[in-house]
Amino acid sequence: MSFGGFFDNGSGGVIPYNSMPTGDISQPRLVSPPLTKSMFSSPGLSLALTNMEGNGEVIRIGENFEQNLGGIRAREDEYESRSGSDNVDGGSGDDQDTDKPPRKKRYHRHTPQQIQELESLFKEVPHPDEKQRNELSKRLNLESRQVKFWFQNRRTQMKTQLERHENSILRQENDKLRAENMSIRDAMRTPICNNCGGPAMLGEISLEEQQLRVENVRLQDELNRVCTLAGKFLGRPVSSLATSISSHMPNSGLELAVGCNGLTGLSTVTTSLPLGNDYGGVSSPLSAVMPPTRSASTVERSLERSMFLELALAAMDELVKMAQTDEPLWIPSLVGGRETSKLNLDEYRRLCPPCIGMKPIGFVTEATRETGTVIINGLALVEILMDANRWAEMFPCMIARTSTAEVISGGVGGTKNGALQLMHGELQVLSPLVPIREVNFLRFCKQHAEGVWAVVDVSVDMNRDTSNPQTFVSSRRLPSGCVVQDMPNGYSKVTWVEHAEYDESTVHRLYRPLISTGMGFGAQRWVATLQRQCQCLAILMATVPNDTNNVITTGGRRSMLKLAQRMTDNFCAGVCASTVHSWNKLCAGNVEEDVRVMTRKSVDDPGEPPGVVLSAATSVWLPVSPQKLFDFLRDERLRSEWDILSNGGPMQEMAHIAKGQDHGNCVSLLRASAMKTSQSSMLILQETCIDASGSLVVYAPVDIPAMQVVMGGGDSAYVALLPSGFAIVPDGQSLSSGSNGSPDSNNSNSSSSNNGSNNSSRRAGGSLLTVAFQILVNNLPNAKLTVESVDTVNNLISCTVQKIKSALHCET
DNA sequence: GGACTAATCCCTA
DNA sequence: TAGGGATTAGTCC
Incomplete structure (x- = not known):
């Protein structure tokens, strides 16, 4: 009988086989797979040899052992010649020994091509079945067994x-x-x-x-x-x-x-x-x-986790390279009068081995890098990024929804160093013309030095959500993320790299230049939002209340900001049809093209009026600068020019909470001066924000009694509101020099649309304006939607757009 | 001498 | 019986 690596010497003792007294048995393993019982026919020394099938049969070896060895070697050579690997060495010094039959070295390596093929299958399927192995073995001219061993070894x-x-x-x-x-x-x-x-x-x-x-x-x-x-x-x-x-x-x-x-x-x-x-x-x-x-399943999980870890480490490596290397990886270029850099794809391919496979056919690359100083320290930023909820709160207009599917490693010594988690996210640009980017990704955090942290994301294409096999993947994130370095003044230097591949055909032509320059999903937007949000946090943490009228208590300020945050979140969810709410898209014949109308039932949510909610959103191009458009829309004195809620007169600001150094970042409470008695119980809550990547004006009518509670520091969760508003971004034309998407060549079937894309007078520096309304059309949640309701919201949206165009003198 | 790799042997589910 | 763990042996650095 035999144990692993040992032979029974026949007298009950166990000895290692490489110290067997039979001399030549300590030679390189001669018990090759093709070894059969028939090779040893003579009686004699009893020796345990196990053939490849693992039968463990005891075979008698006779005096003609050497002779039989020759036979074994001949078989072994035959076996090797079938391996398909031609890079077998000619022979060792022993081969020169004429007393022994010539012997090839057992050792060889698979060819680089074979290894490459094996590796690529391993990336897809670490555990191929027999059929897949056979197929590969035929293709690579390897024994099926060799393929099996290779995979086994690779897993190990x-x-x-x-x-x-x-x-x-x-x-x-x-x-x-x-x-x-x-x-x-x-x-x-x-x-x-x-x-x-x-x-x-x-x-x-x-x-x-x-x-x-x-x-x-x-x-x-x-x-x-x-x-x-x-x-x-x-x-x-x-x-x-x-x-x-x-x-x-x-x-x-x-x-x-x-x-x-x-x-x-x-x-x-x-x-x-x-x-x-x-x-x-x-x-x-x-x-x-x-x-x-x-158990088998935990080993599978362990293997999956080790693959995740390997991917995360490779992604981290790539992120650091992308963040720290300048030319020739990043070529400086001037876009829209602003310094930026463009990824040199040849250099990228040379420097970074692909870590998530080839780019899908039809996808285009979007790679951006941005550096900025942010009023937050690296440790705090890392904590935020590694917490799905806090991450979404930090980038409310960019992240529609996110969750952590699995924490693979929680980090070392109570910090996030080494933390690795599997996450799901829905990234958005506020327009119905740009689909949400849904990604499953790994997020890995590493401390590179004292005060230097990096957080990297990389797509994993596995779809764990088997409940929705129809999910169409239209984008994927290559290693993206940020490197954060603490600065002595409490700020940190953030270098953000955003690298994605996406299906451009899913994006409306109007938005393609913007997206392709990275102003939609790219590093500039992440950094600009981060800077704005951190500044807001810093201001809010300051003890002195900064509302101009001093009518709000500190608790009231907090409640009002929380309410405004909910309002803005709901606005974004309505524009982008994120899965936060289950919207049903309407495809009625009377819905104008380029206006997306959706409906949902609102029940049991104290933060919303109950009933049927209709959301309508559209995006149009306007030949005015984003700043001018933003200043116009947020100015309460000019409100009567587009807002029916103003009753034809200017509005008055009753309260103002600053959220940033820019006066455009604030939450305010407005009241129509030309207020009729019937509407005297209504105010407008408005949040505006602006940064280098775009701006937002979101508002909602609210009850005066409810707002009084909030301003006194009461719970804002019971204030029912439905938000409406505007999202403004640069049109991207002035940003992209060689963009392949031109708003001028808009969809042929939208010639009658109101998005202004057929405007022949367009010039550089225009804006893309998204207008969105959420309206309660029936206070019974199960009521059916009527054609009139859809017409009303359609009219509202086109009237508002027309009024804005007239006010800004940009009618066609 | 250690790392890497292909292969082998034995055990277990 | 397939696959995993332990191990061996050839090669490279």
Whole structure:
């Protein structure tokens, strides 16, 4: 019988086969796959040899052993010649020995082409079935078995890489704990009296000291635990200051089974190790990475995670290269009078090996980089980025929806360093003409140095949401994200790289120049929004209330801003049909082209009036600058020129909360001066914001009594409102020199549209204006939508656009 | 000598 | 019986 790597010597003892007394048996493995029982016909020495099929049959080897070896070698050569690898070495020094038959070296390597093919299949399918393996083996002229081995080895290799990574993290944590432990021991050796500052007397154990002792025991346990785990990954014991492992261990739900090697099969030792996150408040950063048990599914998960980790590391590498390398990777160019850089694709391909496969056919590349100083420190920014909710709050107009699908690693030592998570996101440009970009991506955070952090995103094309197999992927994010470097003044320098590939045909021609210059989804927009939002946070954190009339309390300010935030979020969700609300698109014949009308039921939401809500949105081109358009729309005195709610007169600002240094960033409360008695209980809540990437004017009628509650610091969640408003962006024409999308060549079927794209007088510096209304058309949620309601909202939208055009003297 | 790689052996689900 | 873990051996740096 035989055990792994050992032979039974026939007398009950077990010896390694490379010390067998038969001399030549210690030669390179001669037990090749084609070895068969028929080779050994003579009786004699009993030797355990296992053929490839693993039958473990005992074969008798006779005196003509050498002769048989020749046969084996001949077979082996035959086997090698079938491997399809032509790069087999000619032979070793032994081949010159005339006493022995010429022998090729067993070793060879697959050709680079073969490896490339194998790698590419591995990326798609790390675990191919027999059919796939056979197919590949035929194609590559390899034995099916070789393909199988290759995949097996590659999986093992991935696992080893993962373990190595886990190991390094563990080691870091170990070092930290050890230092902590030492300092505590030190503190205990020379106790100091807290009252007098002198040395504490023996026998006097202060409360603090008792706590230190308890803490010390806990740390020692933790250290032991980490040492044991590190030992497992290192394959050798890691020394620790204490020796006992399990005596202090509390019970934990997670156990790690550790197989003992050596005489495999003779014994298996299972050691229970606590890995719980709840252990004494100290979490293991790897508890989420390591498979608790070794079942098939956990191994699959482990493999998937290791692939994610490999992808994340490659993406991080690429992000850092993209952020730190200038020419020739990024070529400086002047766009719209503003300095920017353009990605040199040849250099990019040379510098960055593809990490998520080839660009899908028909997709175009969008790559942008932007650097800016932001009033936030790197650590805080990283915390925000790694929290889906806070991330969405930071970029409310850009992120329609996001969630964390899985936290693969939570980070090391209580920080986000090493944190890796799988996320889902819906990115938006505020226009019905630009579809939402839905992406599943990995987000990986790494601290590169003291005060230097990087967060990278990269698409993973796996679709975990099997409930919706129809999901059409129209874009994917290549390694994108930011490198943040703390500056001494509390600011940080943020370098943002946004790299995506998308199906341009899904974007309306009017918006293609904007999108292709990166002003839609690109780095400029992320950085501009980040700067504006951080400035807003800094201002709001200032203690002095900054509303001009001083009529609002601090609590009221907070409530009003929260209400405004909800209003703006709902506005964005209505424009882009994000899945936050389940909108039904209307395709009625009387809906004007380029106006998207959607409807939904509002029930059980105290923040909205109950009933049927109709949303209508359209985007038009206007030959005026974005700034001029924004200033016009936010000016309460000019409101009567387009807003029916103003009752033909100017509006008056009753309250103003600044959200930024730019006066355009604020939340205000407006009242129509020409107010009729019937509407006397209504005010307008308005939020406006502007940055380098665009601007927004969002408003909603609100009840005076409800607003009084809010301004007094009451809960704003019960204020029912439906937002309307405008989103303004530059038309992109002045930004893109060689854009392939021209608004002039708009869809042929929209010649009668009101989007102004057929305006022959267009000039550089125009704007794209999105107008959107949400209106309650029936206060019964189950009521049917009438044609009249759709007509009303259609008229409202086209009238408003016409009025704006007239007021700005830009009618066709 | 260590890392990498192709292959082998044995065990287990 | 397929696949995984442990191991070996050839090669490269």
